[in-house]
Amino acid sequence: xxxxxxxxxxxxxxxxxELVIKADLADNSAVRGCMVIKPYGYAIWExxxxxxxxxxxxxxxxxxxxxxxxxxxxxxxxxxxVEGFAKECAVVTHYRLKxxxxxxxxxxxxxxxxxxxxxxxxxxxxxxxxxxxxWIQSYRDLPxxxxxxxxxxxxxxxxxxxxxxxxxxxxxxHTAHATENEAVEETEKMINVYADFAEKWMAMPVxxxxxxxxxxxxxxxxxxxxxxxMQDGKALQAGTSHFLGQNFAKAFDVQFxxxxxxxxxxxxxxxxxxxxxxxxxxxxxxxxHGLVLPPKLAPxxxxxxxxxxxxxxxxxxxxTVNDIVKKLKxxxxxxxxxxxxxxxxxxxxxxxxxxxxxxxLAIGPRDLENGTVEVARRDTLEKAVYQIIDIExxxxxxxxxxxxxxxxxxxDFREENTNKIDTxxxxxxxxxxxGGFISAHWDGTSETEQRIKDETKATIRLIPIDGKxxxxxxxxxxxPSKQRVIFARSY
Amino acid sequence: xxxxxxxxxxxxxxxxxELVIKADLADNSAVRGCMVIKPYGYAIWExxxxxxxxxxxxxxxxxxxxxxxxxxxxxxxxxxxVEGFAKECAVVTHYRLKxxxxxxxxxxxxxxxxxxxxxxxxxxxxxxxxxxxxWIQSYRDLPxxxxxxxxxxxxxxxxxxxxxxxxxxxxxxHTAHATENEAVEETEKMINVYADFAEKWMAMPVxxxxxxxxxxxxxxxxxxxxxxxMQDGKALQAGTSHFLGQNFAKAFDVQFxxxxxxxxxxxxxxxxxxxxxxxxxxxxxxxxHGLVLPPKLAPxxxxxxxxxxxxxxxxxxxxTVNDIVKKLKxxxxxxxxxxxxxxxxxxxxxxxxxxxxxxxLAIGPRDLENGTVEVARRDTLEKAVYQIIDIExxxxxxxxxxxxxxxxxxxDFREENTNKIDTxxxxxxxxxxxGGFISAHWDGTSETEQRIKDETKATIRLIPIDGKxxxxxxxxxxxPSKQRVIFARSY
Numbered sequence: 001x002x003x004x005x006x007x008x009x010x011x012x013x014x015x016x017x018e019l020v021i022k023a024d025l026a027d028n029s030a031v032r033g034c035m036v037i038k039p040y041g042y043a044i045w046e047x048x049x050x051x052x053x054x055x056x057x058x059x060x061x062x063x064x065x066x067x068x069x070x071x072x073x074x075x076x077x078x079x080x081x082v083e084g085f086a087k088e089c090a091v092v093t094h095y096r097l098k099x100x101x102x103x104x105x106x107x108x109x110x111x112x113x114x115x116x117x118x119x120x121x122x123x124x125x126x127x128x129x130x131x132x133x134x135w136i137q138s139y140r141d142l143p144x145x146x147x148x149x150x151x152x153x154x155x156x157x158x159x160x161x162x163x164x165x166x167x168x169x170x171x172x173x174h175t176a177h178a179t180e181n182e183a184v185e186e187t188e189k190m191i192n193v194y195a196d197f198a199e200k201w202m203a204m205p206v207x208x209x210x211x212x213x214x215x216x217x218x219x220x221x222x223x224x225x226x227x228x229x230m231q232d233g234k235a236l237q238a239g240t241s242h243f244l245g246q247n248f249a250k251a252f253d254v255q256f257x258x259x260x261x262x263x264x265x266x267x268x269x270x271x272x273x274x275x276x277x278x279x280x281x282x283x284x285x286x287x288x289h290g291l292v293l294p295p296k297l298a299p300x301x302x303x304x305x306x307x308x309x310x311x312x313x314x315x316x317x318x319x320t321v322n323d324i325v326k327k328l329k330x331x332x333x334x335x336x337x338x339x340x341x342x343x344x345x346x347x348x349x350x351x352x353x354x355x356x357x358x359x360x361l362a363i364g365p366r367d368l369e370n371g372t373v374e375v376a377r378r379d380t381l382e383k384a385v386y387q388i389i390d391i392e393x394x395x396x397x398x399x400x401x402x403x404x405x406x407x408x409x410x411x412d413f414r415e416e417n418t419n420k421i422d423t424x425x426x427x428x429x430x431x432x433x434x435g436g437f438i439s440a441h442w443d444g445t446s447e448t449e450q451r452i453k454d455e456t457k458a459t460i461r462l463i464p465i466d467g468k469x470x471x472x473x474x475x476x477x478x479x480p481s482k483q484r485v486i487f488a489r490s491y
Numbered sequence: 492x493x494x495x496x497x498x499x500x501x502x503x504x505x506x507x508x509e510l511v512i513k514a515d516l517a518d519n520s521a522v523r524g525c526m527v528i529k530p531y532g533y534a535i536w537e538x539x540x541x542x543x544x545x546x547x548x549x550x551x552x553x554x555x556x557x558x559x560x561x562x563x564x565x566x567x568x569x570x571x572x573v574e575g576f577a578k579e580c581a582v583v584t585h586y587r588l589k590x591x592x593x594x595x596x597x598x599x600x601x602x603x604x605x606x607x608x609x610x611x612x613x614x615x616x617x618x619x620x621x622x623x624x625x626w627i628q629s630y631r632d633l634p635x636x637x638x639x640x641x642x643x644x645x646x647x648x649x650x651x652x653x654x655x656x657x658x659x660x661x662x663x664x665h666t667a668h669a670t671e672n673e674a675v676e677e678t679e680k681m682i683n684v685y686a687d688f689a690e691k692w693m694a695m696p697v698x699x700x701x702x703x704x705x706x707x708x709x710x711x712x713x714x715x716x717x718x719x720x721m722q723d724g725k726a727l728q729a730g731t732s733h734f735l736g737q738n739f740a741k742a743f744d745v746q747f748x749x750x751x752x753x754x755x756x757x758x759x760x761x762x763x764x765x766x767x768x769x770x771x772x773x774x775x776x777x778x779x780h781g782l783v784l785p786p787k788l789a790p791x792x793x794x795x796x797x798x799x800x801x802x803x804x805x806x807x808x809x810x811t812v813n814d815i816v817k818k819l820k821x822x823x824x825x826x827x828x829x830x831x832x833x834x835x836x837x838x839x840x841x842x843x844x845x846x847x848x849x850x851x852l853a854i855g856p857r858d859l860e861n862g863t864v865e866v867a868r869r870d871t872l873e874k875a876v877y878q879i880i881d882i883e884x885x886x887x888x889x890x891x892x893x894x895x896x897x898x899x900x901x902x903d904f905r906e907e908n909t910n911k912i913d914t915x916x917x918x919x920x921x922x923x924x925x926g927g928f929i930s931a932h933w934d935g936t937s938e939t940e941q942r943i944k945d946e947t948k949a950t951i952r953l954i955p956i957d958g959k960x961x962x963x964x965x966x967x968x969x970x971p972s973k974q975r976v977i978f979a980r981s982y
Contacts, residue, residue: 087587
């Protein structure tokens with residue numbers, strides 16, 4: 001176990017904060033609530049980006065870029081959107097600084113006040129739909145299937161690295177369609193893309209469903225989401241896809257001439273995931289020894305460490321290792337040979353274990369004699385001695401096993417921590433105890449959901465899409481219910 | 492020639508503006524000076540990003556991400572930096588809006604004023620060096636070789652799509668070194684990476700050199716640059732690499748313990764290219780028929796258009812085309828088969844010609860009979876009939892020829908438009924005439940450079956790095972000079 005590292009049991013929240021910083025993933029900056037994403041953390045984000053970007057393109061989307069700034073008045077155009085988004089945000093009021101009259105530093109030039117303030121985008125529906133008005137005339141211009149990778153700013157009072165920061169990185173898809181049906185299909189397609197990504201790449205099982213009205217995106221008709229379960233029994237919303245109806249088209253007057261030569265408002269969707277996924281990834285798999293990464297998203301999949309006393313030994317070991325490196329690379333495996341002489345093997349073992357490198361190989365002089373190598377896997381911390389012959393395929397296979405094992409472990413954890421509950425007493429007890437997902441009946445009203453939240457801090461995470469219909473009584477009010485929904489405390 | 496499209500000779504500047512918009516590269520937005528980069532333009536930028544990112548990684552760099560906002564006081568810490576950068580910028584003064592008391596829209600909440608204003612980054616040296624202080628203790632932590640892909644904001648009064656916009660996209664490398672020598676080497680390495688990229692990928696020949704003190708980056712000891720020559724005879728600075736000495740380390744107190752156990756300030760470089768490269772790319776190759784793209788950066792390298800009257804004909808053509816598409820893709824060539832029945836072939840010919848697709852194939856029923864295809868190349872507008880047999884290798888070869896031809900043409904243009912000039916009269920005449928690069932003597936003083944700029948609008952674009960020494964007399968003052976420098980009017 002790493003020195004000076006809090007365990008999950010001691011303090012889960014502190015464990016997370018320490019892990020993010022000690023594993024060199026991110027750090028706080030001089031600007032309140034804004035993070036610095038360090039190279040190792042950013043390398044993971046780049047892998048996430050690359051995979052998602054490919055998935056978006058395979059489903060017909062193209063990237064574009066829209067302005068960072070949004071005129072203040074745009075937020076007032078969509079009634080519910082302004083309530084949800086235009087409040088806690090960074091406001092640009094001036095466009096110039098000047099030398100301070102007292103000769104000390106610079107001050108804001110009062111003569112350079114903007115006529116209309118600009119908001120640093122918290123999300124881009126408004127500026128994008130203002131643009132789409134000029135792109136769309138007829139059905140021939142539809143659908144528009146556009147995504148943007150960007151930074152956004154929401155002024156958060158309490159921030160935590162990756163999970164909730166004032167500035168964060170994300171992608172936001174914004175699509176425009178001729179029919180309601182097509183837009184709903186797009187919304188569902190993208191939540192499925194997110195679920196696939198979460199399960200196949202992040203090895204994180206997720207529940208799919210729709211949000212209750214209370215938790216819906218400001219301006220959406222329906223919000224679809226994926227939710228993961230973290231090791232402390234709290235849920236984490238990992239991605240959302242919104243069916244926006246004609247709300248933004250109406251707010252920004254985006255009409256099109258249909259095949260039938262009729263003017264109609266355009267149908268819209270938007271969908272996004274953010275650097276919050278980094279927090280989900282960390283909390284789903286990591287342990288008291290530090291970060292654990294699924295091989296498919298690990299910047300370094302295999303690290304090789306030589307064990308030697310003399311330069312001659314290192315030279316012999318390096319010959320064998322260079323050959324192994326070449327073979328692993330040929331299979332597309334990312335491998336690092338750490339032959340630095342400034343650090344001891346024990347230090348390196350700890351370093352890569354803490355940083356979650358899935359497989360560590362160690363080779364010493366005796367291994368050379370025996371044609372073997374010591375193989376340690378990060379997920380189970382098990383060690384074994386492998387024959388070097390055909391090592392690349394054994395490693396490739398082991399990486400797959402680790403990926404599967406991490407998913408299975410997280411899946412089992414979620415199953416163990418998902419409970420059907422039918423009484424209020426049990427409901428409260430479960431939340432105050434191990435938490436987890438609770439499948440319970442709800443009378444369908446916003447008032448009840450709000451009361452449950454006030455009393456327990458739990459919210460409806462989602463209403464299962466394909467959940468089976470079942471008569472029951474609301475967990476709080478006892479009023480009739482037709483379907484269980486998923487409750488949890490959440491990030 | 493496209494309808495309603497200004498020629499270069501009629502009005503070069505208008506030609507450029509129309510081209511950018513009509514080729515669907517970018518558009519103006521509702522926010523003054525901020526552009527929308529449309530999917531086709533962004534696809535080119537993505538190619539640029541991907542190639543450069545690979546080049547940065549091959550030279551040992553990693554990506555990271557630093558905050559969008561910089562505390563105002565940071566800009567006052569490096570004396571010359573504040574003069575150059577902290578003036579025309581977006582200033583965030585508040586962090587909340589609230590409902591307007593008159594019920595109409597939202598207003599800035601006066602209670603939510605920031606204690607210290609935040610500047611939207613115009614460049615990130617200050618926030619990054621403030622961060623590096625916590626990353627660097629000893630020589631073991633060096634070098635730091637970090638790059639960031641980001642948006643930046645400089646409040647520009649006169650903007651032009653891609654060339655000068657209030658918000659633009661770029662990459663900024665920021666490296667930290669233990670020795671002056673190593674930092675200078677890094678600075679030179681990166682200007683060479685940029686020159687390679689410009690010449691081999693953009694097919695744009697560039698001159699390499701260093702800036703005169705007047706044109707140096709604010710805070711740099713030495714600025715290296717690459718300069719291209721546009722078709723209107725004006726120069727365009729396409730990339731810069733700065734040796735920053737210990738200026739930022741001193742301003743942000745970043746010291747390290749050397750191998751000799753001595754405290755010293757860290758040596759720095761920074762280097763960047765931006766979406767301005769898009770402007771350079773467009774202006775270097777395009778013509779009165781629209782955009783011309785070098786094949787290596789074209790999102791669509793080959794477009795195939797079927798010529799048919801009946802559905803049966805289309806079906807037969809499509810069979811052959813699908814086979815060609817498969818073969819081209821197998822060679823990594825990006826190809827689009829446009830079999831839409833909503834547009835006529837002539838419309839499609841114009842469309843792809845205007846968008847600069849390097850090669851167009853057209854296939855009709857007679858081609859099927861003859862086993863041929865019509866091949867049109869965008870750079871020369873020449874057409875030829877090819878046998879379909881082995882078409883993929885012929886096309887692959889042709890793409891290479893087009894890439895080379897574009898470079899050669901731009902190179903010849905630059906050579907024709909680079910003149911050694913020794914008298915003031917000729918100097919002024921050349922600038923008022925065809926422009927171009929002027930190689931002339933300069934007495935080495937800032938005053939003279941400024942006078943030349945005031946009188947002719949020309950600046951010293953660069954002092955050649957490996958330029959030969961040659962005694963001469965300053966073009967303006969007649970004072971002695973030891974080396975010719977390159978003058979031009981510029982973007």
